[in-house]
Amino acid sequence: MPAIKALIFDVFGTVVDWRGGVIRDVTQIAQARGADIDAARFADAWRSDYRPAMDLVRQGAMPWTKLDDLHRRTLDRLLEDSGLAGLGESERDWLNRCWHRLDPWPDVAEGIRRLKQDHVVAAFSNGNVSLLVGMAKRAGIPWDCIISAELFRHYKPDPEIYRGAVELLSLAPSEVMLVAAHNDDLCAAADEGLATAFVCRPGELGPSHLSNLTPAREYTCAPADLTDLAAMLGA
Amino acid sequence: MPAIKALIFDVFGTVVDWRGGVIRDVTQIAQARGADIDAARFADAWRSDYRPAMDLVRQGAMPWTKLDDLHRRTLDRLLEDSGLAGLGESERDWLNRCWHRLDPWPDVAEGIRRLKQDHVVAAFSNGNVSLLVGMAKRAGIPWDCIISAELFRHYKPDPEIYRGAVELLSLAPSEVMLVAAHNDDLCAAADEGLATAFVCRPGELGPSHLSNLTPAREYTCAPADLTDLAAMLGA
Numbered sequence: 001m002p003a004i005k006a007l008i009f010d011v012f013g014t015v016v017d018w019r020g021g022v023i024r025d026v027t028q029i030a031q032a033r034g035a036d037i038d039a040a041r042f043a044d045a046w047r048s049d050y051r052p053a054m055d056l057v058r059q060g061a062m063p064w065t066k067l068d069d070l071h072r073r074t075l076d077r078l079l080e081d082s083g084l085a086g087l088g089e090s091e092r093d094w095l096n097r098c099w100h101r102l103d104p105w106p107d108v109a110e111g112i113r114r115l116k117q118d119h120v121v122a123a124f125s126n127g128n129v130s131l132l133v134g135m136a137k138r139a140g141i142p143w144d145c146i147i148s149a150e151l152f153r154h155y156k157p158d159p160e161i162y163r164g165a166v167e168l169l170s171l172a173p174s175e176v177m178l179v180a181a182h183n184d185d186l187c188a189a190a191d192e193g194l195a196t197a198f199v200c201r202p203g204e205l206g207p208s209h210l211s212n213l214t215p216a217r218e219y220t221c222a223p224a225d226l227t228d229l230a231a232m233l234g235a
Numbered sequence: 236m237p238a239i240k241a242l243i244f245d246v247f248g249t250v251v252d253w254r255g256g257v258i259r260d261v262t263q264i265a266q267a268r269g270a271d272i273d274a275a276r277f278a279d280a281w282r283s284d285y286r287p288a289m290d291l292v293r294q295g296a297m298p299w300t301k302l303d304d305l306h307r308r309t310l311d312r313l314l315e316d317s318g319l320a321g322l323g324e325s326e327r328d329w330l331n332r333c334w335h336r337l338d339p340w341p342d343v344a345e346g347i348r349r350l351k352q353d354h355v356v357a358a359f360s361n362g363n364v365s366l367l368v369g370m371a372k373r374a375g376i377p378w379d380c381i382i383s384a385e386l387f388r389h390y391k392p393d394p395e396i397y398r399g400a401v402e403l404l405s406l407a408p409s410e411v412m413l414v415a416a417h418n419d420d421l422c423a424a425a426d427e428g429l430a431t432a433f434v435c436r437p438g439e440l441g442p443s444h445l446s447n448l449t450p451a452r453e454y455t456c457a458p459a460d461l462t463d464l465a466a467m468l469g470a
Contacts, residue, residue: 066405068405120368128403128405129380129403129404129405130403130404130405133355133379133380133404137355137379143380144368144371144372145364145367145368145380145381146380146381151386151403168364168365168385169364169365169368170303170363170364170365171365
């Protein structure tokens with residue numbers, strides 16, 4: 001294991017259960033409005049527009065747009081054809097912020113606490129800064145810093161965000177480890193010389209989870225979860 | 236008092252005692268090397284080049300340079316004519332990082348802890364990200380996020396850094412309060428519509444401290460220290 005000084009964590013899926021959190025809040029608002037909504041299907045449809053929406057920005061077809069605003073754009077479209085088409089502005093805003101109210105996986109609190117003792121631990125996400133700050137405050141995740149795509153105006157897996165994170169940390173790429181549950185993210189980090197930890201999160205996509213179950217290439221390590229990673233790093 | 240959602244804190248002088256920390260580490264290395272150095276004078280000379288060095292960047296005479304590197308440039312010059320001219324690279328690097336090892340004023344731990352409960356609390360400093368992260372880890376300051384001049388490649392009091400902070404927080408300027416001990420910083424923030432809290436730190440510059448003892452204009456509030464600010468904000 002190389003000498004790692006900073007750990008940067010992918011957030012959606014790796015640190016927090018986005019699907020469970022979105023289902024919870026869609027269910028709550030549907031029940032309050034007496035609407036008949038398949039909340040799991042709604043959550044999956046919302047997330048399925050995540051990559052295409054960011055790709056519009058990455059390819060220059062849209063100017064820089066915060067993830068909160070990309071989420072809202074998709075939400076408004078999904079609501080049109082749903083039993084929640086009548087939601088007003090404040091309810092839409094509340095629902096859109098469900099992405100700020102996601103719960104961490106059970107191993108996160110102990111894993112981050114241990115890893116933080118001797119390493120810099122940072123959120124490293126396509127989420128905008130205020131989203132990541134709100135999420136961390138609610139969930140009690142004690143990040144040392146927030147490294148968001150918003151700082152570079154480049155979404156993952158653009159190389160600029162990996163290079164930018166290394167530069168902000170004033171470290172060599174090999175001293176920085178990306179912890180993530182997704183092969184595309186890890187491959188882009190490895191291409192920039194970062195260390196990589198693949199954490200499989202089979203619950204991320206619900207019962208139909210079929211992707212990212214195995215490493216696509218040889219990473220620095222493949223811990224079972226964040227407490228296992230802490231043990232591997234002697235924390 | 237307006238509804239404040241985020242507090243952004245100037246760091247050097249407002250949150251930490253830079254002069255005491257620099258004197259401590261200069262004294263330590265001078266004693267270890269048997270050198271006769273006036274550590275207080277050394278600290279004051281080092282800091283006196285802070286504004287001129289940043290102004291070279293602000294005026295475009297130098298490309299973007301991290302504060303760590305501006306500090307090192309000044310340090311190397313000061314060492315030339317001192318009893319520590321023979322310091323090697325690792326000792327120079329250690330000494331230059333004294334700016335990462337500064338101690339907070341006595342009211343900071345309780346003040347930030349209380350303010351953090353219902354507000355976003357962020358470092359807002361000309362220090363580079365890794366400097367601010369290292370300092371916060373050592374001193375146990377639980378920032379929600381680190382907002383550094385490095386993110387915008389603009390040093391205070393350039394307007395871009397105040398506007399940039401508001402944008403990253405996804406708030407209106409009036410919902411963000413700058414907490415600082417320096418009138419130039421507070422005036423620039425007020426000009427951008429931010430709320431302002433003037434905290435007098437008469438110990439910052441040592442016995443010859445004569446500046447920033449009174450507010451230069453009417454700020455939102457002028458608490459005695461951070462616990463007083465917490466009380467004013469009902470925290």
